[in-house]
Amino acid sequence: MADYPPMVSLRVDNDLFAGRDEGYTSGVGLTLVSPNLRDYVDDPCLPAPARLVNRYLEWLQPEGFEQQNMVVTVGQGIFTPGDxxxxxxxxxxxxxxxxxxxxxxxxxxxDNRLRTTQLLIGMVGPASLAEKTQRLIHKFTGSDNFEGWDHQLHNEPVLNLVHERLWRSEVRPVGGGSLQWDAISHAGGAIGNLHTLANTGLELRLGHRLPDDFGSSPVRPAGSNTAPTRTGPELSGWSWNAYIAIDARWVLRDMTLDGNTFRSSHSVDREPLVGEAAVGFAVTRGRTRFALARYFRTREFKGQDERPSYGSFTITHAF
Structure with missing residues (x-):
């Protein structure tokens, strides 16, 4: 616990950061990251409820790796039309x-290879409380309310499985100074009624004292310091890095565009191939890390007026 402390991370996405209010308009996620674990069922670093859950999810848990950890996330996403x-x-x-x-x-x-698997459960529809959340945000920001929530998707339980493999290059110096760079590639996919897709991409980082992790992009399953490290987090001094990242997706299903699975609902003609690019900056001081990013996406459905864009910030703290 001293060498690999648990961490908590708060991520906020909003397209108001990009000067707009449509599409993927808002998202928030709270993430709890365990220390490196001996195993997922008996390790006392995990609280009793987590060990109990893991007894039923053993089929998801990897074996035979040097480092491993568990990540629990609670999040909400909100999607709206332009008008x-x-x-x-x-x-x-x-x-x-x-x-x-x-x-x-x-x-x-x-070593420099990581596999990450995530099981997502939840709800889409009025039970997600998206309308109430958006009204609260707009009241706080002084924005007008969206008036078409009577046409939102119906309530539907969500079950989704996400899996990715990541490969990190060796950290290399830039010239003779303190700057360093590395590259992190990824490939994976998701299957379920919320999203079914395959994806691949690359992240390039440049900075001072690059963290021993698998990316600074908080929307990646193992981004924002959620992956286990070989040396433990750096708990003193400053470090920073800038990054660019790309991701290409072959999308077979997106409930937020295709509509409900078992009931008739509003839907649009989804684009099967979607690309996304991100530029961002992350800085760490002691036990606290702050990351800021801007995301640009190709059109997600036919007839979409503008290409989606949103901003994101993440605060992570090690205990």
Whole structure:
């Protein structure tokens, strides 16, 4: 626990950071990261409820790796069309939708290789509380309310499985100074009624005292310091890095665009191939890390007026 302390991370996404209010309009996630574990069932570093859950999820847990940890996330995402003043159904724009999810993730590391598996359960529809959350945010920011929530997707339980493999290059110096760079590639996919897709991509980082992890992008399953490290986190001094990242996805299902699985609902004609790019900056001081990023995505459905864009910030603290 002293060498590999547990961490808590808060991530906030919002397209207001990009000067707009549509599409993936808002998201928030609270993540708890365990220390490196001996195992997932008996290790006393895990609280009793986590060990109990892990007895039922042994089929997800990796074996035979040098380092491993458990990640628990609670998050909400909100999706809206572009015109929030209309009360009628906007047939040629994305549906109103919200998702409230709990994720149980398992990371396992061997040298510069990582595998991460995450099980997501939750709800889409009014039970996600997306409408109430958006109204609260807009009241706080002084923005107008969106008026078309009567047309949001129906309540539907969510069950999704996400898996990725990541490979990190060796850290290399830049010239003779203190700057360093590395590259982190990834490939994986998801299957379930919320998302079914395959993806691959790359992240490049440049900075001072690069962290021994698998990426600074907080939307990645093992990003923002959630992966196990070989040396433990750096608990003193400053470090920083800038990064660029790309991800390409072959999307077979996206409930927020395709509509409910078992009931008739609003839907649009989804694009099967979607690309995303991110630019960001992360800084660490002692036990606290702050990351800021801007994301740019290609159009997700046919007839979409503008390419999606949103901003994100993450605060992570090691105890």
């Amino acid at each position: 929030g003043t209309r009360r009628d159904l906007i047939v040629d724009d994305r549906p109103y939708a919200g998702a409230l999810l709990v994720g149980f993730g398992y990371n396992a590391r061997q």
